[in-house]
Amino acid sequence: MTEEEKMLGDMARGYLDGAAPVSAFRKMRDAGQTHDAKLWREMAEMGWAGVLVPEEAGGSDMGFAAANVIAHEMGKTLVVSPFLSTAVMAATALRQVSDSRAREALARIASGELTYALAVDEGIKHNPDATAMAARADGNGFRLTGKKTFVVDGAMADRLLVLARTDAGLTLFDIPGDRAGITRHKSNMIDARDAAKIDFEEVEATGEDVLGQVDHAMDVLRPALHAGQAALAAEMAGLAAGAFDMTVGYLKERKQFGTEIGRFQALQHRAAHLWCETELTASAILNAGRLLDEDPENAALAVSLAKARATATATLAVQEGLQMHGGIGMTDAYDMGFYMKRARVGAEWLGDYGYHAERVAAHRGF
Amino acid sequence: MSDMRSGEEFRAQLRDWLEANCPAQMRDGGVTEGAVCWGGKNWEFSSQAQKDWLDRCVAKGYTVPTWPVEYGGAGMSRDEEKIFLSEMARINARSPLQSFGIWMLGPALLHFGCHAQNLKYLPPIARGEVRWCQGYSEPGAGSDLASVQTHGADQGDHWLVNGQKIWTSYADQADQIFALVRTDRDAPKHLGISFLLIDMEDAGVETRPIKMISGISPFCETFFTDVKVPKDNIVGTENRGWDVAKYLLTHEREMISGSGALESGGRALGAVLRDTLEEMDTSLRAGAMRCEIDALAMGLTLERYKDQAEAGQGAGDASAMLKYMGTELNKQRHELMMAAGGSAALEWDGDLGNRAGDWLRTKANSIEGGTSEVMLSIVSRRVLGLPA
Numbered sequence: 001m002t003e004e005e006k007m008l009g010d011m012a013r014g015y016l017d018g019a020a021p022v023s024a025f026r027k028m029r030d031a032g033q034t035h036d037a038k039l040w041r042e043m044a045e046m047g048w049a050g051v052l053v054p055e056e057a058g059g060s061d062m063g064f065a066a067a068n069v070i071a072h073e074m075g076k077t078l079v080v081s082p083f084l085s086t087a088v089m090a091a092t093a094l095r096q097v098s099d100s101r102a103r104e105a106l107a108r109i110a111s112g113e114l115t116y117a118l119a120v121d122e123g124i125k126h127n128p129d130a131t132a133m134a135a136r137a138d139g140n141g142f143r144l145t146g147k148k149t150f151v152v153d154g155a156m157a158d159r160l161l162v163l164a165r166t167d168a169g170l171t172l173f174d175i176p177g178d179r180a181g182i183t184r185h186k187s188n189m190i191d192a193r194d195a196a197k198i199d200f201e202e203v204e205a206t207g208e209d210v211l212g213q214v215d216h217a218m219d220v221l222r223p224a225l226h227a228g229q230a231a232l233a234a235e236m237a238g239l240a241a242g243a244f245d246m247t248v249g250y251l252k253e254r255k256q257f258g259t260e261i262g263r264f265q266a267l268q269h270r271a272a273h274l275w276c277e278t279e280l281t282a283s284a285i286l287n288a289g290r291l292l293d294e295d296p297e298n299a300a301l302a303v304s305l306a307k308a309r310a311t312a313t314a315t316l317a318v319q320e321g322l323q324m325h326g327g328i329g330m331t332d333a334y335d336m337g338f339y340m341k342r343a344r345v346g347a348e349w350l351g352d353y354g355y356h357a358e359r360v361a362a363h364r365g366f
Numbered sequence: 367m368s369d370m371r372s373g374e375e376f377r378a379q380l381r382d383w384l385e386a387n388c389p390a391q392m393r394d395g396g397v398t399e400g401a402v403c404w405g406g407k408n409w410e411f412s413s414q415a416q417k418d419w420l421d422r423c424v425a426k427g428y429t430v431p432t433w434p435v436e437y438g439g440a441g442m443s444r445d446e447e448k449i450f451l452s453e454m455a456r457i458n459a460r461s462p463l464q465s466f467g468i469w470m471l472g473p474a475l476l477h478f479g480c481h482a483q484n485l486k487y488l489p490p491i492a493r494g495e496v497r498w499c500q501g502y503s504e505p506g507a508g509s510d511l512a513s514v515q516t517h518g519a520d521q522g523d524h525w526l527v528n529g530q531k532i533w534t535s536y537a538d539q540a541d542q543i544f545a546l547v548r549t550d551r552d553a554p555k556h557l558g559i560s561f562l563l564i565d566m567e568d569a570g571v572e573t574r575p576i577k578m579i580s581g582i583s584p585f586c587e588t589f590f591t592d593v594k595v596p597k598d599n600i601v602g603t604e605n606r607g608w609d610v611a612k613y614l615l616t617h618e619r620e621m622i623s624g625s626g627a628l629e630s631g632g633r634a635l636g637a638v639l640r641d642t643l644e645e646m647d648t649s650l651r652a653g654a655m656r657c658e659i660d661a662l663a664m665g666l667t668l669e670r671y672k673d674q675a676e677a678g679q680g681a682g683d684a685s686a687m688l689k690y691m692g693t694e695l696n697k698q699r700h701e702l703m704m705a706a707g708g709s710a711a712l713e714w715d716g717d718l719g720n721r722a723g724d725w726l727r728t729k730a731n732s733i734e735g736g737t738s739e740v741m742l743s744i745v746s747r748r749v750l751g752l753p754a
Contacts (some may be wrong), residue, residue: 251752263753268752280666357656360662
């Protein structure tokens with residue numbers, strides 16, 4: 001990490017420890033809330049909402065590596081915010097397009113006024129290429145009919161980026177979430193965050209609603225997905241670090257058989273192994289951020305490597321964390337369960353281990 | 367020198383030089399044991415090309431690119447070394463010279479040695495004239511290395527050394543040995559060890575190769591019987607050899623950890639497996655994918671730690687992590703290679719060459735230079751701060 005990135009991380013940590021510790025997430029969960037408007041406003045003021053928005057549109061334009069640093073700190077304390085779906089993915093998609101409407105949207109993202117959700121998944125696994133939802137040509141525009149699922153932040157987002165099949169390919173639509181014909185069903189997620197199943201019934205879309213070119217959604221969506229996958233990997237690595245810190249702390253204070261359980265070599269070696277895994281994953285995430293900033297055309301392998309590694313590491317961190325905490329880790333009153341549930345959702349979002357492992361294999365020639 | 371020219375200029379110069387000087391025969395990656403040039407007094411070059419390649423690299427300091435010029439290196443910065451290595455890899459050039467002198471003793475001398483010692487010992491290492499071996503383990507001092515018993519009795523101007531070392535790699539072919547010798551039997555075990563340099567031709571030094579499960583004998587037993595070692599032949603101070611030993615071990619561990627990072631001979635594991643089998647079964651493919659992912663991350667981690675070391679943040683205890691992860695990964699990779707080879711991999715020198723021997727050799731990776739369990743204990747104590 002560069003000095004600047006370290007400073008950004010320290011600053012983010014300082015802010016989040018005060019504004020969004022795990023106890024804040026617990027309060028939201030208990031109150032059935034999935035969005036904290038005040039928190040997001042403050043994040044916008046600090047330039048986080050506009051982390052990938054150009055300065056001329058009011059953004060801080062810090063870049064992908066910086067976005068990863070912020071996401072990592074958010075993951076440590078399970079912060080709930082539209083950062084990934086809006087500030088990382090929607091902003092990246094909008095940046096691929098250089099019209100005035102996209103610029104306006106970017107400005108409103110940076111100011112924290114506008115939130116987005118990415119409506120891509122249809123089946124139980126992430127697979128954009130298999131999109132079935134139809135956008136039928138209708139006069140000068142389109143009619144969208146179909147179902148989307150696991151739309152993260154989909155219940156509350158102001159706007160939706162919707163992937164649909166057109167005559168000769170896939171097209172990405174940027175439409176308000178309350179347009180006629182859209183029905184949003186909030187999902188009751190294990191990690192207590194916002195996600196929705198969304199039905200589209202003959203929803204009208206004009207040519208103006210198309211983001212990028214008709215039949216060429218991936219030109220716009222692929223960079224957005226890559227940015228999101230990398231930031232999600234960073235968030236999951238942060239989550240793993242948060243769970244790991246709790247676990248090592250517990251090993252040092254919990255006494256059984258008359259001594260700290262952290263004296264037992266069986267546990268020491270498992271904890272040490274887990275730390276080693278987190279180090280390899282950290283390298284993969286740093287690499288993905290660098291490539292997205294410096295050579296985005298060739299970042300696909302680095303991104304899939306980061307997401308695969310982060311998924312495996314976070315999964316191991318919460319499994320070991322829960323086991324080493326013993327019975328108390330199983331209680332709702334203790335935070336470890338939150339980490340486990342968030343890790344499982346993160347594992348599936350934007351492609352699971354197998355999805356990204358296949359991509360790595362393809363890049364490596366087998 | 368890095369300030370004087372841009373990276374691109376440097377790269378272009380290197381590229382021209384390599385194009386003109388690296389013999390065609392030396393552009394095969396040199397992955398087999400027979401391709402390695404170890405150097406030393408008794409070294410027999412496998413070809414004229416191997417000798418030419420060494421001579422030309424020696425003249426430029428390219429056998430030890432980051433060592434100071436006065437000690438036989440090229441004085442490259444870490445960034446320049448990266449460019450050098452990437453240009454070498456681009457033409458698939460063999461390493462001109464490998465040795466324990468380059469990997470282990472050299473770094474220890476650069477850190478602990480005085481100028482006169484460095485001038486005496488480093489240039490012959492850089493030129494491939496002296497081959498060193500490492501005298502660390504003993505029959506009674508494996509993981510518990512600090513309990514070495516080989517004894518050096520103070521005789522005024524020299525030590526009289528008696529004892530036995532084991533697992534001394536290539537001791538039968540080495541010219542010199544750097545050894546951990548107990549010079550104070552009364553001090554606590556870490557504080558009575560000296561780091562001595564001993565000539566293998568001295569009277570009283572004997573070696574005996576040990577045949578390993580891989581069928582070859584890269585390791586030896588080395589015996590010392592009343593060997594006279596001059597007082598000048600010490601690195602660091604008397605009885606503080608453990609500091610040198612530990613420093614050197616971090617280099618050894620980083621060197622071994624490189625084995626797990628990525629490709630064998632420039633090729634991805636998956637591609638190797640694919641070429642062996644027309645269709646990989648699901649389990650093998652899943653294993654190969656996981657191994658490939660971990661190897662890529664391992665390679666990035668090695669780079670990251672080298673960059674940190676360059677920036678003055680020592681890898682230190684993290685070398686235990688690198689060693690543990692790298693060697694475990696290498697073992698996994700060879701398990702997959704064996705599975706992919708099926709029955710063809712079960713013959714010595716069969717259709718798949720020495721695949722079985724290579725596989726068996728990797729089993730030592732997580733034992734030599736500190737076992738995986740010792741590495742985990744180091745991480746546990748020093749990084750995580752768990753109670754001993």
